[in-house]
Amino acid sequence: MRSAKMLTAVGLLAGTSLLLAGCASSTPAAEPKNVELRMTVWTANEDQLALFDDIADQYIAEHPEVKSITFEPLPFEDYTTTLTTQVAGGKAPDLAWILENAALDFVDSGALAPIQDTLEKTDGYEFDDLSDAATALWQKDGELIAYPFSTSPFVMFANDDLLRAAGQPTAAELQAAGKWNWEGISEVGAAVNAATGKAGFVVRDFDYTSWDNLASVWMGWGAEPWGDDGASCEFDSPEMVDAFTFLHEAAFDKKSMPGPGTTADFFAGESAFTVTQISRASVLPDSGFAWDLLPLPEGPEGEYSMVGQAGIGVMATGKNAPVAADFLAFFSNPENSKKLAQWFPPARTSQLSTETLAAANPVLSADQIENVVIPGIETGVVRPGHTDSAKVGQTVRAALDAIWTPDADIEESLIGVCDAVEPLLGK
Amino acid sequence: MTTLIKSPVGRASARPGGRRPLTHLQRDALAGYLFVAPQVLGIAAFVLVPLALVIYFSFHEWNVLANTFTFVGVANFERFLADPQVAPVMRTTGIFSVALVFFNISLALLLAVMLNRSLAGITFFRTLFFSPVVVSLVAWTIVWGFLFQDNGGVNGALELVGVDGPNWLREGPTAMVAVVIVQVFKNVGLNMVLFLAALQGVPQELQEAARMDGAGPRTIFTRIVMPLISPTILLTFIITIVGSLQVFAQIAVLTQGGPGISTTVLVYYLFQQAFLFGEFGYGSVLSLVLFLIVLVLTVVQWQLRKKWVFYEN
Numbered sequence: 212m213r214s215a216k217m218l219t220a221v222g223l224l225a226g227t228s229l230l231l232a233g234c235a236s237s238t239p240a241a242e243p244k245n246v247e248l249r250m251t252v253w254t255a256n257e258d259q260l261a262l263f264d265d266i267a268d269q270y271i272a273e274h275p276e277v278k279s280i281t282f283e284p285l286p287f288e289d290y291t292t293t294l295t296t297q298v299a300g301g302k303a304p305d306l307a308w309i310l311e312n313a314a315l316d317f318v319d320s321g322a323l324a325p326i327q328d329t330l331e332k333t334d335g336y337e338f339d340d341l342s343d344a345a346t347a348l349w350q351k352d353g354e355l356i357a358y359p360f361s362t363s364p365f366v367m368f369a370n371d372d373l374l375r376a377a378g379q380p381t382a383a384e385l386q387a388a389g390k391w392n393w394e395g396i397s398e399v400g401a402a403v404n405a406a407t408g409k410a411g412f413v414v415r416d417f418d419y420t421s422w423d424n425l426a427s428v429w430m431g432w433g434a435e436p437w438g439d440d441g442a443s444c445e446f447d448s449p450e451m452v453d454a455f456t457f458l459h460e461a462a463f464d465k466k467s468m469p470g471p472g473t474t475a476d477f478f479a480g481e482s483a484f485t486v487t488q489i490s491r492a493s494v495l496p497d498s499g500f501a502w503d504l505l506p507l508p509e510g511p512e513g514e515y516s517m518v519g520q521a522g523i524g525v526m527a528t529g530k531n532a533p534v535a536a537d538f539l540a541f542f543s544n545p546e547n548s549k550k551l552a553q554w555f556p557p558a559r560t561s562q563l564s565t566e567t568l569a570a571a572n573p574v575l576s577a578d579q580i581e582n583v584v585i586p587g588i589e590t591g592v593v594r595p596g597h598t599d600s601a602k603v604g605q606t607v608r609a610a611l612d613a614i615w616t617p618d619a620d621i622e623e624s625l626i627g628v629c630d631a632v633e634p635l636l637g638k
Numbered sequence: 639m640t641t642l643i644k645s646p647v648g649r650a651s652a653r654p655g656g657r658r659p660l661t662h663l664q665r666d667a668l669a670g671y672l673f674v675a676p677q678v679l680g681i682a683a684f685v686l687v688p689l690a691l692v693i694y695f696s697f698h699e700w701n702v703l704a705n706t707f708t709f710v711g712v713a714n715f716e717r718f719l720a721d722p723q724v725a726p727v728m729r730t731t732g733i734f735s736v737a738l739v740f741f742n743i744s745l746a747l748l749l750a751v752m753l754n755r756s757l758a759g760i761t762f763f764r765t766l767f768f769s770p771v772v773v774s775l776v777a778w779t780i781v782w783g784f785l786f787q788d789n790g791g792v793n794g795a796l797e798l799v800g801v802d803g804p805n806w807l808r809e810g811p812t813a814m815v816a817v818v819i820v821q822v823f824k825n826v827g828l829n830m831v832l833f834l835a836a837l838q839g840v841p842q843e844l845q846e847a848a849r850m851d852g853a854g855p856r857t858i859f860t861r862i863v864m865p866l867i868s869p870t871i872l873l874t875f876i877i878t879i880v881g882s883l884q885v886f887a888q889i890a891v892l893t894q895g896g897p898g899i900s901t902t903v904l905v906y907y908l909f910q911q912a913f914l915f916g917e918f919g920y921g922s923v924l925s926l927v928l929f930l931i932v933l934v935l936t937v938v939q940w941q942l943r944k945k946w947v948f949y950e951n
Contacts, residue, residue: 320703472788612897
């Protein structure tokens with residue numbers, strides 16, 4: 212009897228709920244109130260966060276329905292994993308920075324809400340000013356899914372003091388002598404290591420694990436990890452074998468590059484050269500040594516450039532997605548894009564000028580911006596990415612470990628990489 | 639003489655509209671339930687419910703980014719049986735566990751025997767060997783990571799005695815050795831203290847009687863001391879084996895499962911599948927396998943205790 216009463220009550224409650232839900236859906240959606248937005252980022256730089264807060268405060272002042280906007284820094288090393296775990300736990304942020312190597316996963320999966328319509332309809336946004344090259348990675352079926360807020364070229368920084376101390380030519384002298392190529396860098400780097408015990412050149416953030424950073428080297432040999440369709444492995448191509456042979460010799464024979472298990476921080480004065488993104492220039496004034504900035508050295512295939520990108524996406528599962536998209540339009544409008552340009556080279560064609568970038572980057576000279584930064588952005592190829600990026604990345608990392616021993620058979624090892632990763636590429 | 643005592647319950651039930659007071663037995667039962675309630679709730683929330691969810695997830699494919707959750711039957715279990723990585727991962731897990739249990743128990747017992755004596759300053763040495771137990775695991779591992787670098791402290795020390803040390807964390811066999819060393823020194827102090835307590839409970843008169851009967855130190859240790867501390871040995875075995883199967887932070891910090899997959903143990907493989915690759919269904923299957931391995935090993939050891947634990951027969 213008691214059960215029957217309980218069932219009746221539950222049934223009535225459910226019926227009423229459905230009725231109410233039906234009524235609710237037939238009425239216009241209520242205006243959002245007290246919206247609290249959260250954006251995950253991987254920077255903990257206080258100046259950058261202060262600028263984000265400043266932009267957010269301006270937006271809140273104009274939008275009383277938005278109560279707060281929080282920027283949540285997550286550790287860079289585990290950023291995508293942490294973000295995905297938040298999504299899995301039902302705690303997805305409203306907006307998120309997306310790394311370019313995970314771009315295809317986020318853009319193709321439907322995890323991000325399309326933003327193009329909102330950006331185009333925002334007054335004064337100048338959507339057509341966004342460069343095609345910068346937005347290519349962040350589109351699905353011709354529609355922009357995430358905003359590429361940073362298009363940062365990879366460049367070569369040089370420690371001229373260390374080069375002089377080792378009796379070697381400075382970076383500018385090397386370039387003037389026509390030796391600004393990988394062989395020349397490796398030769399000078401080996402001499403620096405022999406004379407001072409410090410490292411020659413360092414591919415920053417590679418550390419024998421984050422292998423995709425090596426694209427900044429192998430592109431000079433015309434190599435690529437997989438074909439244009441992403442389905443065929445190209446690690447065993449002759450170009451890639453040559454590029455890895457160069458790297459292996461640099462690490463184990465010439466000692467121009469720190470070997471596995473050895474670290475050297477260029478910004479602490481521990482290496483003569485480092486390949487990294489231009490955004491790192493901001494820490495150089497505190498480094499205490501004379502430095503220079505040049506484009507990536509030439510490889511056997513000649514000049515080339517590579518860019519790293521980062522996007523901002525609106526999470527589709529967020530209950531405030533329309534408001535989040537509107538905030539993104541404000542965050543990336545021409546005025547704020549110019550402010551952000553001091554750390555994040557913009558995707559706006561009109562702002563890729565020496566004047567704009569020089570004003571935003573006091574650390575860099577006009578020459579460096581004109582000859583290194585702007586050409587790097589305009590011609591740079593995006594670092595390689597693939598769907599199922601984490602699994603592909605881990606599989607390649609594990610297989611590439613065979614190369615990083617003194618007696619490795621480079622060609623066989625790279626065939627092993629293809630054997631391991633090919634089943635994943637075809638999916 | 640038999641005295642009939644009138645039940646207080648009967649009197650209470652006669653009160654119009656009054657709540658019937660609890661009997662003594664009911665009060666005892668209520669108190670008992672209240673005492674165990676926090677533990678029962680904790681186990682339900684943090685063990686039973688997650689275990690049920692893991693079983694549920696293992697029959698599904700959950701694409702977090704696409705926000706899809708699909709029933710796939712036993713496909714994840716079939717994948718486990720066909721996964722070419724499972725065999726090397728299991729082998730690595732076995733090697734790590736056996737090495738850890740052997741070196742940890744042996745060293746802990748040796749240290750306990752050496753420190754089970756009344757000498758000036760013995761407390762200092764006991765504290766010294768126990769101190770790693772209270773150090774943060776991640777901090778401990780990071781420091782060892784620096785020491786095991788190619789140009790780190792370990793190879794620096796080896797160089798002093800003319801030995802050219804290996805690149806510990808970058809070569810398969812030595813990477814496993816390094817991980818085992820880090821874990822052995824981290825937890826050997828805990829087992830040492832347990833053994834020390836057990837050794838101090840061994841009656842001196844039994845050892846003296848054996849000595850008077852002509853038994854040497856080795857015989858006294860193997861025939862008198864070991865049987866008497868066998869319950870503690872069983873306890874440390876179970877704790878250490880279960881702990882060895884749960885090792886994660888050391889692998890994540892020191893090697894990330896490499897070089898290759900030479901230090902990818904089952905827990906780390908599970909982490910990779912579930913949290914790095916977003917394969918929560920397959921990760922759940924791996925969790926169940928780990929759960930079953932720990933369960934079987936614990937039950938087997940518990941059953942075997944009657945054969946080799948002194949007090950159990």
